[in-house]
Amino acid sequence: MSKSKDFLRTIVENDLKSGKYKEIVTRFPPEPNGFPHIGHAKSIVINFGIANDYQGHCNLRMDDTNPTTEDTKYVEALKDAVEWLGFNWGKSVCFTSDYFPKLYDYAVELIKMDKAYVDSLGEDEIREYRGSVTEDGKRSKYAKRSIEENLDLFERMKKGEFAEGEHVLRAKIDMCADNMKMRDPLLYRIKHAHHFRAGDEWSVYPMYDFAHCLSDYIEGVSHSICTLEFENNRDVYNWVLETLGVELPRPNQHEFARLNINYTVMSKRKLLELVESGQVSGWDDPRLPTIAGYKRRGYTPESILTFCSQIGVAKANSMVDVSQLEFCIRDDLNKKAPRVMCILDPLKITIENYEGRETINAPYYPDDIAKDGLREIPFSKEIYIDRGDFMEQPPKGYYRLTPEQPVRLKHAYIISCKEIIKDANGNISEIKAEYYPESKSGFDTSDIKVKSAIQWVDATQAKTIEVRLYDRLFKDEAPDGLKDINPNSLQVIKNALIEPAVITEKFDERFQFEREGYFYADPIDYTDENPVFNKIVGLKDSWNKKKKTISNTSNKPQTKKVQIDGEVVAMSNKQQALFNRYTVNLGLNNEVANTLARDEKLSNFYEETLTTLNSPVALANIVANEVARELKQIQKDTLKFNAKQISELVKMIDNEIVSNKIAKQIFEQMAKTGENPTKIVEDKGLIQISDPAKILPIIDEIIANNPDNVAKFKAGNKKLLGFFVGQVLKTTDGKANPKVVNSLVTKKLK
RNA sequence: UGGGGUAUCGCCAAGCGGUAAGGCACUAGUUUUUGGUACUGGUAUUCGGGGGUUCGAAUCCCUCUACCCCAUCCA
Numbered sequence: 001m002s003k004s005k006d007f008l009r010t011i012v013e014n015d016l017k018s019g020k021y022k023e024i025v026t027r028f029p030p031e032p033n034g035f036p037h038i039g040h041a042k043s044i045v046i047n048f049g050i051a052n053d054y055q056g057h058c059n060l061r062m063d064d065t066n067p068t069t070e071d072t073k074y075v076e077a078l079k080d081a082v083e084w085l086g087f088n089w090g091k092s093v094c095f096t097s098d099y100f101p102k103l104y105d106y107a108v109e110l111i112k113m114d115k116a117y118v119d120s121l122g123e124d125e126i127r128e129y130r131g132s133v134t135e136d137g138k139r140s141k142y143a144k145r146s147i148e149e150n151l152d153l154f155e156r157m158k159k160g161e162f163a164e165g166e167h168v169l170r171a172k173i174d175m176c177a178d179n180m181k182m183r184d185p186l187l188y189r190i191k192h193a194h195h196f197r198a199g200d201e202w203s204v205y206p207m208y209d210f211a212h213c214l215s216d217y218i219e220g221v222s223h224s225i226c227t228l229e230f231e232n233n234r235d236v237y238n239w240v241l242e243t244l245g246v247e248l249p250r251p252n253q254h255e256f257a258r259l260n261i262n263y264t265v266m267s268k269r270k271l272l273e274l275v276e277s278g279q280v281s282g283w284d285d286p287r288l289p290t291i292a293g294y295k296r297r298g299y300t301p302e303s304i305l306t307f308c309s310q311i312g313v314a315k316a317n318s319m320v321d322v323s324q325l326e327f328c329i330r331d332d333l334n335k336k337a338p339r340v341m342c343i344l345d346p347l348k349i350t351i352e353n354y355e356g357r358e359t360i361n362a363p364y365y366p367d368d369i370a371k372d373g374l375r376e377i378p379f380s381k382e383i384y385i386d387r388g389d390f391m392e393q394p395p396k397g398y399y400r401l402t403p404e405q406p407v408r409l410k411h412a413y414i415i416s417c418k419e420i421i422k423d424a425n426g427n428i429s430e431i432k433a434e435y436y437p438e439s440k441s442g443f444d445t446s447d448i449k450v451k452s453a454i455q456w457v458d459a460t461q462a463k464t465i466e467v468r469l470y471d472r473l474f475k476d477e478a479p480d481g482l483k484d485i486n487p488n489s490l491q492v493i494k495n496a497l498i499e500p501a502v503i504t505e506k507f508d509e510r511f512q513f514e515r516e517g518y519f520y521a522d523p524i525d526y527t528d529e530n531p532v533f534n535k536i537v538g539l540k541d542s543w544n545k546k547k548k549t550i551s552n553t554s555n556k557p558q559t560k561k562v563q564i565d566g567e568v569v570a571m572s573n574k575q576q577a578l579f580n581r582y583t584v585n586l587g588l589n590n591e592v593a594n595t596l597a598r599d600e601k602l603s604n605f606y607e608e609t610l611t612t613l614n615s616p617v618a619l620a621n622i623v624a625n626e627v628a629r630e631l632k633q634i635q636k637d638t639l640k641f642n643a644k645q646i647s648e649l650v651k652m653i654d655n656e657i658v659s660n661k662i663a664k665q666i667f668e669q670m671a672k673t674g675e676n677p678t679k680i681v682e683d684k685g686l687i688q689i690s691d692p693a694k695i696l697p698i699i700d701e702i703i704a705n706n707p708d709n710v711a712k713f714k715a716g717n718k719k720l721l722g723f724f725v726g727q728v729l730k731t732t733d734g735k736a737n738p739k740v741v742n743s744l745v746t747k748k749l750k
Numbered sequence: 751u752g753g754g755g756u757a758u759c760g761c762c763a764a765g766c767g768g769u770a771a772g773g774c775a776c777u778a779g780u781u782u783u784u785g786g787u788a789c790u791g792g793u794a795u796u797c798g799g800g801g802g803u804u805c806g807a808a809u810c811c812c813u814c815u816a817c818c819c820c821a822u823c824c825a
C-alpha cells in the first residue's frame with residue numbers, strides 16, 4: 001500500500017513507540033445540529049481509520065452542549081453516515097450530555113481551587129473587557145469573589161434561580177494572554193432550554209472548551225483530532241486538564257485542515273441557505289455535498305472512502321478539485337456497474353430493408369470486466385439513436401453516423417444512412433437507413449469497417465424513463481453564495497428511452513448507460529410506472545473535450561506572481577555598532593553579522609565563545625545557525641551546553657579532526673545531553689577519514705554497484721555527484737571526509 | 751496591528767542535509783464493437799521571494815511576502 005504516512009499517523013506511531021499511550025482511542029465528535037457532509041466523511045475516515053490501523057477504538061460522540069440548536073434527527077443522520085461508510089463505533093453512541101453531572105463536579109473542583117469564578121458582567125461588558133488582539137483585556141471585578149460565594153452562586157445557577165445572561169462561570173487564567181482564547185474563557189452559561197436528551201434537568205450548560213477536553217478524558221481518548229480552527233483552543237484544552245490535574249495519560253489535541261472542494265460549499269450556513277431558499281430540493285438533493293446527497297445521487301461508500309484516502313491529511317488549507325472525487329466514483333463503478341443502452345435525446349431511424357423482429361442476447365459487462373450477466377434486447381425495423389450520433393455535415397474526426405459514414409449499432413448490425421427527413425423548420429426528424437444482414441455482431445462477415453458503435457433502443461419495446469442530469473451547483477470555483485449558483489445544475493429529461501430489460505429485470509440499481517455515464521435508480525421517486533434515474537457522473541469524454549479545445553483558442557494568462565520585498569526593520573544604534581565590529585574587525589559576512597547583532601542572546605553567546613577561541617568566523621557560523629536553532633526552540637536560558645563547548649567543537653573542525661557534517665551530529669548530541677564534544681567524539685569514534693587509500697575502495701564499489709547512475713552522471717546529470725558522495729558517507733557512517741570524497745568521486749567519474 | 755498556523759506541478763500530497771514519491775487533471779501512443787476501460791510514455795533543473803551556513807539545502811539559520819484562524823454566553 002502507500003508507504004508514506006500522514007502526519008497524524010506519524011504522531012500516533014511515535015506515541016505508541018514511546019509508550020505514552022498503550023491503546024489508541026480516537027473519537028468523531030460532531031455537534032448534532034446539521035446534516036453531515038463530505039467534510040465529516042473526511043473526519044470519520046481519519047478518526048475511525050487511525051483507530052483501525054492501530055488496533056484501537058473510535059467513539060462516535062455527539063457533542064450536544066447547546067440545547068437550542070440540536071436535535072435527535074441529526075443524531076440519526078450522523079449515525080447513518082458513519083454506518084454507511086462502513087465504520088463501527090462499538091456498543092453505543094456517546095453523548096456529552098451524559099457527562100453533565102461529571103462535568104459539573106469538575107467545575108466545582110475548579111472553583112474550589114480558585115481557578116474559576118462566577119462573573120456577573122453583561123454580555124457586552126464581557127466582550128469589552130476581553131480587549132482586542134492588540135490590546136490587553138482587564139479582569140472583571142467579580143473575579144474577586146470568594147470561593148464560598150462562587151460555589152453558592154454556581155449551585156444556584158444550576159438550580160435555575162437566575163435568568164439567562166445574569167451570570168456565567170469563567171476560568172481564571174489571564175486577561176492579557178496573547179491567545180485571546182485564554183482570556184478567562186467562559187465555562188458555563190445559563191440556558192433555560194429544553195435539551196433533546198437531558199430534558200429540563202439543567203439550567204447551566206458547559207461550553208465547548210470545558211466540555212470537550214474533559215469528555216475526551218472521560219472516554220480515555222488518546223488522540224483528539226480536530227480541524228485547524230481549534231488550534232487556539234488547544235491551550236485551553238490543556239489548561240483545563242492540567243489545572244484539574246487529571247491522571248495520565250491525558251488526551252492530546254491535533255489539528256488538520258478541513259476539506260474544501262471546488263464548485264461547491266461546505267459550511268453549515270451556506271448549505272442551509274441553499275436548502276431554505278429552495279435552490280435545492282432538500283438536504284438530500286443530489287447536487288449537495290451532503291452524505292445524504294451523495295447517497296441519493298448514487299455515489300458508493302467505497303468511492304467516498306477512496307477519495308478521502310487519496311486526498312490525504314495535512315495542515316495546509318486546500319481546495320480539492322471535484323474531478324478527483326469524480327474519478328473515484330467512475331473508477332469504482334467501472335468495475336461494478338452493468339452496461340445498458342439508453343437514449344437521452346431520441347432520433348428515429350427506420351431501417352428500410354429490415355423486416356420482422358428479433359431478440360439479441362447481450363452481456364451486461366464488457367470483456368474487460370470479469371463478470372457474468374446477460375439480457376435480451378429487442379430489435380426491429382424502427383429504432384432510436386441519440387441525436388448527437390448523427391451529423392449531416394460532420395466536423396473532421398467525427399466517428400459516428402453521417403450520410404457517408406456507416407456505424408455499428410452496438411450488439412447488432414451495421415447501418416448506413418440513405419435519406420434524411422426534415423420537418424418544416426428544417427430540423428432532422430427521421431433517418432431512413434439500410435442495414436447489412438451479414439454484419440451482425442459476433443457473426444460479422446461483411447468486412448465493413450466502422451469507426452464506432454453507438455447505443456440504440458427498439459422503438460416499440462423501449463421503456464420511457466425520467467432522467468435527471470446533474471451538473472455542478474455553482475459556476476464559481478470558490479462560490480460565495482446564492483449569486484454564484486449555476487442556473488443549469490439540473491436538467492430533467494422526461495422521455496428518455498431505455499431498453500426494456502433494465503426496468504423489467506432490475507438487474508442492479510446502478511447502471512452505466514453506454515457512452516453516457518453512470519446512473520442510479522432514484523431511491524425515493526422511482527416507481528414501476530415512472531422510473532427515475534439520477535446521473536451519478538459522466539464518462540470521460542475525450543471527443544467532447546477535443547471539440548472544445550478546437551473552438552476555444554487556448555489563451556493562458558501565464559502571469560508569474562511578483563514578490564514584493566518588504567522593508568527590513570532598522571537596527572538600533574547598539575546593534576549597528578555590533579554589526580560594524582563583526583564585519584570590519586572580525587571579518588564576518590553581512591548576513592551572519594546581521595543575525596548575531598540583532599539578537600541579544602545570540603550575540604552574548606557569541607561574545608562568550610570568542611573569549612575561549614580565536615576563530616571568529618567559524619564560531620559565528622555555528623552560533624548564528626546551530627545555536628540559534630536551539631535557542632529558538634528552548635527560548636529560556638536552559639541550554640544544555642555552554643560557550644566553551646562550542647569553542648571546543650569549532651577547534652576540532654578547524655583542525656580537521658571532524659567534518660562539518662559530523663560536527664552537526666556532535667552538536668545535536670551535545671544539545672541533548674550537554675556532554676563535551678571531545679568525549680562524544682571519543683565515545684563514538686567520530687574522527688573523520690581523510691585517507692584516500694581508505695576511501696577509494698569504497699568509491700569503486702559504489703561505482704560498480706550503480707552503473708545506471710554512473711551513465712546518467714556521465715551523460716551530464718551533475719546532481720548525481722551528491723548521490724555518490726552520499727553513498728560513500730553512508731557506508732562510512734558519515735566519517736569519510738566529504739571534501740576528499742567529493743574530489744575523488746569527481747576524478748573517478750571523469 | 752498581538753498571537754497561532756500554512757506555503758513543494760493546474761489541483762491534492764510525500765519528503766525531515768545526499769537522485770524532487772504517488773494520485774487527479776493534462777498530453778501522446780497501443781488495445782478496444784463504449785471517443786469508456788486497460789496498458790505504455792511525456793509532463794517541477796526546482797520547492798512562496800531574497801540572502802546565509804555547508805563539499806552538498808525543499809530540508810538548518812536570517813529576512814521579507816502571501817493566505818488562513820482567534821476579540822459568540824456557537825462548536
